[in-house]
Amino acid sequence: MYYSIPKIEYYRPKTLSEALEILAKVEDSKVIAGGTDLLVDMKTSRVRARVLVDINSVAELRGIEDGGEFIRIGAATKLQEILESRIVSEHLPLLKAAVKSMGSWQIRNLATVGGNLCTASPAADTAPPLLAYDAELVIAGLSGLRVVPISKFFTGYRKTTVNRGEILKEVLIRKSGWTGWSYEKLGRRGGFTLSVVAAAVLARVSSSVVEDVRIALNSVAPTPIRAYRAEELLRGRRIGKELVEEAARVVASEVSPIDDVRSTSWYRREMSYRLALETLSRALGVE
Amino acid sequence: MVIKVVEDPRAIIKRWLTAESFITVGRSLERADSMEKVLGRARFVEDFFEEGFLVARIVLAKVPHARIRRMVYDRALENPRIYRVLTHRDIPGENQVGYAIPDQPLLAEGKVRYYGEPIAVVVGEDPDSVNNAVDDVVLEADPLPVLYDPLEAMERRDVLVHEALGSNIAFRTKVRKGDVELGFSKADVVVENTYRTHHQEHAYLEPEAALAVPDLENRITVIATIQYPHLGQRIVARVLGIPSSYVKIVAPYVGGGFGGKDDEGPLVAARAALAAYHLRRPVLLYYTREDSIQTHPKREAAVVKYKSGASRDGRLTAIEVTIVHDTGAYANRGPFILWRATMHSSGPYHVPNAKVDGYCVYTNKVPQGSFRGFGNPPVQFAAEAQMDRLAEKLGLDPVDFRLMNMLRPGSETITGQVLPSSVGIHEALKKLAVESDWRIKRRMYSESREGRFRRGIGVAVGWHGNSTSRAVPDWSNSYIHISRDGSVSVYTGIVEVGQGSPSSSHRQLVAEILGCPIEKINVIFGTTDAPDTGATHASRGTSVGAIGIVVAAGRIRSRLESFLAEYFNVQREDIRISGGDVVVGDRVRMRWEELVALAYSKGVDLSATGYFFLPKGSFNDEVGQGFAYPVFSYIAVVAEVEVDTYTGRVRVLEVHPALAVGKVINPEAVKTQVEGAIIQGLGYVLMEKLAISEYGRVVNDNLTDYVIPTAHETPAIREAVFVEDLWEYGPFGAKGVGEMAFIPMPAAIANAISHALGVGITELPLTIEKVYSLVKQVVG
Structure with missing residues (x-):
């Protein structure tokens, strides 16, 4: 070149x-x-x-550790390391599923989780699982560290709470007893694709009642989002086909997609419903 | 004993056409360039860049239609590392470079006609300075009303893309055969639809580039991404106002062309040459991916109105077709593309009554240009969708209905041309139907149209005239020289653009005909130092391009045989030269090298050219009838798809091709061409979509947002069925293959999706959204 x-x-x-x-x-x-x-x-x-x-030579920013209560992923950890990590496989299957859909092997060997979050594209693929896990992001500055929940991390289209002079240090994910998870991504082609819509769901179901559920999506708003109203609707309810359909409809009403060169607002909304229905059904164990 | 030396091209072509056993022809010999490319040693244009060369970029217009007042670039020149900003005023020769119609400037003059049109060339010391300077060139212009819709542009007289013409219709074509009214009156079923197809970006790995090196006294060498060195030579000479003989063009390895570098290549070369001419230093002009997508011509976007009729017994009675091509701001090769679309609009069927009209229409968009299939895929998409609809109405199987109407040896096309031989499509489709389990799968999927995932199977055929349309002259040539050590230099203007003809089939042909060891052969390709061989386009690299090689090699072979016969006093039948072994009668054996040394010592001329001018008929524009092409290549494909009705995602599971392309010189090379074309076709149909904004700008001018297929989407491609329907002039009977598999892909996939969902399809591309909306029509 x-x-x-x-x-x-x-x-x-x-x-x-x-x-x-x-x-x-x-x-x-x-x-x-x-x-x-x-x-x-x-x-x-x-x-x-x-x-x-x-920052690739900064050891403090690399690696995946099981800290007992938390899993810690250094911000400069390569996506391929995440994909190949036994800790991630065991504790964070939702993150693994999302990372698997990202780029090619070559790209995943360069790209990092911190980079994906800090670019803050609405289509960031590590964001939906990390939103669902309610990850905490540790941001380092000259004056010390601060911790920001991922729900407060994205402040607008391609904007984050990381200030000039700061570096995203690591991602902390609290271990929790989820009974089900599901991830779906739809792109314009089968592989190496940017998302048109992606949905990530975590659920805890006990005696057919939804104890907790988290739903996150990307590419349907200026930032990756959680579907709080749908989660609210589901919590404490007995699982069933109609409930899941209702929740998926709420998800579709919570998104604010746009028309762009990658897709249309109409299709993204339709697919928000469809992907929410699929992922919720699977995570909640509804046939 | 003296055998007459045969120098007559026809006699030589015929001798090798009728060969019955082969040494290298028909074998999958490894390409000479494989290893170099795998190891990354193969050099492409920018690899010839060296420290100290100047760099250049084109400046693109950021308005779709405007009258130019002036160009301001003082700020760009403030940087001392920027040497020149060149505009049309700096062109010493002619600015006019239109290929078919003189409507296109090398650099905008008077008007800008599309967003992305090159208006200037910035030359400087380093890429960063040049990149910054590009943004500092300001076009002051008065905006004009814009036209984006070709159907509207056809009707408008108040807004003209080219005022001088008085109309936005750049070119018209017509075919008239029989009496269509009578034909439709005999039809028991009639189907009428309007089909729309879209642009396609070539997305070659290597964007356009040219390195121009000035030589003594205004002579110049240009290393360029180009598909036709001799055309580049002509254009550069015209732009610089110097004789062609002062210009040397070299196409090194070219990183993909697909037609795009046939259009843009000579223009890139000319712009780089212009810069080197003024600066008197080597200049590399390089298009960024964005520049490339914004400015170079795209696959034809077509509107095809198609009416066809058939009788109850399954015979086509008439077609009436109107083709409108959106040629964008310039005609480029639009008239040629339109001719091809017009001639092929019936599909490879016998149609007794036909009325076809074509319109090539200007709009203020990126121009239409050459792309694998050259006008043919949209009309085959329409024709083959029509065939499925007619079959449905007649209650016939789509394959059976096609076979009933298919061209065979002796059939007449819609232009009234009789095809005496080399028409193997009937046999190819028949075999394909068996090998692809067509009937079983068609029935099975028809009966199970429910559930989330629905399968469909579709068939489509295509044909493609070899060589240029009508009486447009076409020829082949090459120069072969045998050195004293027995090594063989083969000079051809054919380019290595990924297809591999100079690195595979050309070597095989020479080894076969001369009988020399194949490793002694060096093919010097892609250079104006070779005789003008015509372009590496239109599937002609081997089919037409290598005829000259057959003729030149055949001449030398004949001289060697004549010499041996005289020298050893034997008959020709007693001489065998193959694989480097020479056997004369039962007494004499020698190595190829010894034969060459002997021939040199006895004064045998071991250099030959191989010019061959293709015989053609004429086409009568008045009556819309006549000669279209010397011969046609044919293809049929069966495609199987699975549609996810929840999302609209289509997976192409399997594609099964069948080709009637004459003699297959290198089966592996043909296979890779077929596979590449299938994948490129799949991308075109399912995901590729050029987005043009209200300002006429191509919005997705990068490979993040212009999505092309990857290995993930690649279907199972089954072993092709081959029918070797030899062409009388082709090398050993070979016909063209490069474009073939692309041509039926839109129709095959659309017909398969149509089968899966039970809905007619008239518009491409079939993106996930589009298929999802089709699903909605069916299941709500």
């Missing part, structure tokens, strides 16, 4: 504090992890960055 991206200054810190210092000190700097979003955006000038701070 005689050309790929504009000339840049490049830093590759070894520690988190070093990375934070560079970010604070150097103007116009931007964090790069896998670069699968950022480099494309730089090539087309959607993002103009003069300085890149590469």
Whole structure:
């Protein structure tokens, strides 16, 4: 390639504090992890960055650990590591299902969970499962750490609560006794596809009663969302086909999809219903 | 004993056509370029870039239709690393580069006619400076009313894309056969529908690029992504106002073309050459993916009105077809594309009465251009949907109904051309129906139209005239030279654009005819140093492109045989040269190298050209009848789909092709062409959709949002059925194959979905949304 991206200054810190210092000190700097979003955006000038701070060598940001109460996933952990992790397989099958649908093997070996969240695309595929798990996001700054629930993380279209000079450090997911889960993603083609709609559901059912349920979707609003009203409707109710249909209708009324080059508002709403129906039925164990 | 040397092309072609046993022909020999490509060593245009070369980019118009006041680029030139901003004023020769009609400037002049039209070339020291400068070129222009709908554009006289023409209809075609009114009066069933098809982006791996290197006294060499070096040479010479002989074009390995680089290649070369001409330094002009998608011509978007009638006994009685092509801002190759659509509109069937009218219409959109199938897929989609509807009304099986009307040797086409031989489609479809379990599956899926997942099976056939339409001249040529060490240099203008003809079939043909070891053969392809061989398009790389190789190699073979016969005083039958072994009578054996050394020492001319001009008839425009093509290639495919009625997702499970393409020189090469075309066709039908905004801009100008198929969507592609219906002029009887499998794919998939859902389909693409809305029509 005689050309790929504009000339840049490049830093590759070894520690988190070093990375934070560079970010604070150097103007116009931007964090790069896998670069699968950022480099494309730089090539087309959607993002103009003069300085890149590469966090791939920061050990504190990598890895998946079982901390007993919580599972911790470092923000710079590659998607392929998540896919291959036994901890994730055992405790976070919903996340695994979503990651499996993301990109190709080559892309998953570059892309990171933190990058996917921080790009904050409405179509971010790690977002629905992490919204359903009610993950907590640890954000590091020069002044210390702060913890933000994922429900407060996305503040608008491609916007997050991460401020300039901060770095998303890790994702914490509380272990919980879910009895069912389900994930569905619909794209314009079968593989390597961006979502047109994706739905993730976690459920705890006891004696045919919904004790708890969480429903999350992407690509149907300016940010990935939870379908709180549908969850509310289901909680404490006895499971049944009609209930699930009603809940799916509520999901479809909670979304606010748009027409764009990838799909239409009409179809996304129809599919919100359809995917909610599918995932809820499976997670709740309704035939 | 002297054998007369045979130099007559026809005699040579005939000799090898009637060969009964083969050494290399018909075998899946490995391509000469496989390893280089797998190892990443093969060089494409930008790989020739070196430190110190200048870089250039095109500036695209950001208005769909406007009268240019002026171009302002002072700010761009403020950067000392930017050397020039070139506009039409800087063109020393002609700015006019229209292929079919002189309507297209190399760089916009007077007016802008589509969003994405090249208006200038920025040349500078480094890519970043050039990229920034591109944004600093400002077009000051007065907006004009825009036309996007070809049906509207046809009627409008107040808004004209090209004022000089007085109409937005760039070109018309017609075919008239028999009496359609009489034909329809004899029909027991009549079906009438309007079909719509859409643009397609070529999405080749390698975007357009050209590296122009100025030479002594305004001579220039251009390394370019191009499908026809000699056309590039002509265009560059015309733009620079220098003789063609001063221009050398080289197409190195080209990363995919599919027709797109036949249209855009010469223009990229000319723009790079213009920059190098002015700067007197090597310049690399490179299209970004976005530039490429915005500016280069796309597959024809067509509206096809189709009325057809058949009698109760299953015979087609008449067709009446109107084809409207949205050619966009420039005719480009629109007239040729329209001719092909018009000629093929009946499908490969005998239709006694036909009335076909074609219109190539200007709009303010990215131009229409060459793309695998060249106007044919939309008309076959329409014709084959019509065949299914007619069969349904007649209560006939779609395959049976097709077979009843299919062309056979001796049949007459709708242009009144009689096809004496090489018409193997009837046999191919018959075999395909058996091998694909058509009847069983068709019945099975018809009986189980319920549940979430519904299966369907569809059939479609296609035909494709080899060579250019009508009497447009076409020829083949090559130059072969044998060195003293016995190695063989083969020069051809045919390009290696992924299909592999220079790296596989061409070598096999030379080895077969000369009898030399295949590893001694080096094919020097894609260069104007070779004789003009015509373009690498229209499935002609081997079928037409290699005729010249047969002729040149055949001439040398004949001279060697004549020489051996005289020297050893034997008959021709006593001479065998194959695989590098030479046997003369029962006394003499020698190696190929020894034969060459001997021939050199005795004054045998071991260099030959192989020019062959294809014999053609004429077409009468007045009556709409006459000669269309020297021969046709044929294909039938059966496609099986599964439709998810909950989402509209279609999975193509299996595709089974059958081809009647004459002699198969390299089965593996043919297989890969067929597979590639099937996948490309599948993408076109199911997911590819160019989105054009209200400002005429292609919105999805990247491969994130312009979705093409991947390995995930690739269906099981079954072993093809081959009917080797030899063509009298083809190399060993070969016909064209590159485009074939694309042509019936829209129809086959649409017919299969139609079968699964029990609903007629008239519009492409069949995206998940579109199929979901079809499902809604059926199940609510």
